[in-house]
Amino acid sequence: MDRPVVPLGRPRTERADAKRNRLRLLAVVREMLEECGAEHVTMDALAERAGLGKGTVFRRFGSRAGIFKALLEEEARRFQELVLSGPPPLGPGAGPAERLIAYGRVRIGFLTDNLAVARAAMDRDVAAPAVEVDMTRLHIRMLLGQADLGVRDVEGLALQLSAALEGPLLLYMASPQALTDARDGGAMRLADAWQDLVERLFRAGPEQPPRGPE
Amino acid sequence: MDRPVVPLGRPRTERADAKRNRLRLLAVVREMLEECGAEHVTMDALAERAGLGKGTVFRRFGSRAGIFKALLEEEARRFQELVLSGPPPLGPGAGPAERLIAYGRVRIGFLTDNLAVARAAMDRDVAAPAVEVDMTRLHIRMLLGQADLGVRDVEGLALQLSAALEGPLLLYMASPQALTDARDGGAMRLADAWQDLVERLFRAGPEQPPRGPE
Incomplete structure (x- = not known):
């Protein structure tokens, strides 16, 4: 068995619903990237597409x-x-x-x-x-x-x-x-x-x- | 014969006295480095040690x-x-x-x-x-x-x-x-x-x- 390489990203204690939320947002981001490129992915556009308030997206990601x-x-x-x-x-x-x-x-x-x-x-x-x-x-x-x-x-x-x-x-x-x-x-x-x-x-x-x- | 690698530093058209001047200043810098370390090499200290005006040192090097x-x-x-x-x-x-x-x-x-x-x-x-x-x-x-x-x-x-x-x-x-x-x-x-x-x-x-x- 390989040893673990390096700890990446957020801790494993992330709550299940928060994780689901995050993964869903990221899936939307991937869709937007494929459809219209990185330059069209903004906080506003992501919030609208995901059907969430801009505040939620902001709390999650902090910035574009x-x-x-x-x-x-x-x-x-x-x-x-x-x-x-x-x-x-x-x-x-x-x-x-x-x-x-x-x-x-x-x-x-x-x-x-x-x-x-x-x-x-x-x-x-x-x-x-x-x-x-x-x-x-x-x-x-x-x-x-x-x-x-x-x-x-x-x-x-x-x-x-x-x-x-x-x-x-x-x-x-x-x-x-x-x-x-x-x-x-x-x-x-x-x-x-x-x-x-x-x-x-x-x-x-x-x-x-x-x-x-x- | 090896091909020249990359052009480094100032052009070869530097006048002979300017070059001598520059090399002399650099020799003084090397002395100062050996004697007292990089932190003591300042524009003022170099000018004084080299017996030149601070303006000359400034024109030559622009900054510390x-x-x-x-x-x-x-x-x-x-x-x-x-x-x-x-x-x-x-x-x-x-x-x-x-x-x-x-x-x-x-x-x-x-x-x-x-x-x-x-x-x-x-x-x-x-x-x-x-x-x-x-x-x-x-x-x-x-x-x-x-x-x-x-x-x-x-x-x-x-x-x-x-x-x-x-x-x-x-x-x-x-x-x-x-x-x-x-x-x-x-x-x-x-x-x-x-x-x-x-x-x-x-x-x-x-x-x-x-x-x-x-």
Whole structure:
């Protein structure tokens, strides 16, 4: 059984009706996003569409950016559940290399799918949700531990690999073409490059002591 | 012969006396840093020590942060010269893996040596000097090209490796212990992890088509 990765989102003590309410609001937000894009999702429009008072929506999300942040958190929680207990190769049951590759591929897909939402969630009032970067490092760390690559510094390698996954992804997501790219464009190239990197690292075999000049 | 990496700092048309003046001021800044630390380097103190009017120092650097920014640029230019035409393994003449390892090690040393200066250079008026991150990617790209690893996406791997080098380094530099660590503490671990990563990647041999499940 995998250890839990990082606590995400609101505490588990949320009341059942509050949770139902929140999920229903988020479902409405998703509908609005699909129908008319992020720019038309406002506090007023959401309240009207959901048949709720604006005060209720405001208490729930605090601001327009808060709507998108809540949506991202909900998606991130689903993603984490898939990683922890979903079907392989993302979930348990596949080998570490296969799971590492699947993690990168699904994460890249998750972020590029949610790009418009992620951008809308970043304003001055609400911090960008960065918790997943730490989730990436911890998950990679766990899988590297299972793989037993014979690496001197597993923590160091986990940090390098999270940066190798998240860094190019952040650069890509900040680029102008990311919003217009088809999924099989830049994002797919990132996913292929990630798979190549992981396969190469796992192919190399254990470290070779002693180390001298090449 | 390596191609030039990225244009750094002021144009080459700087007049000889202006350059001499600037280098002399920077030498004074370095003395002050060694003797009493970054917090004592102010526009007034620098002008007095250099025997110049405060107006001259102001015109040259614009602000206190500008002093540190100019110092960083000068150091970055030196570093780049060493990469492009210094002795191997950092400069030309060694194999690509050896040069990659040396690049990471010297870059980590450069940034940690200049940590206090880099922090002092970041204020609201002066953007942080980020140009070296692009230098890293381009240099890694060139060395990977020489290495002929049989990689499908050399650009992608270069981006991943720059992130794997720069990401953990940025995290480390932002950490509280970075300022008090001895050089052979965290920075040395980063350098070792970088060397391990590069050695492992080069050990793996060419990509293996076709790709199937593990």
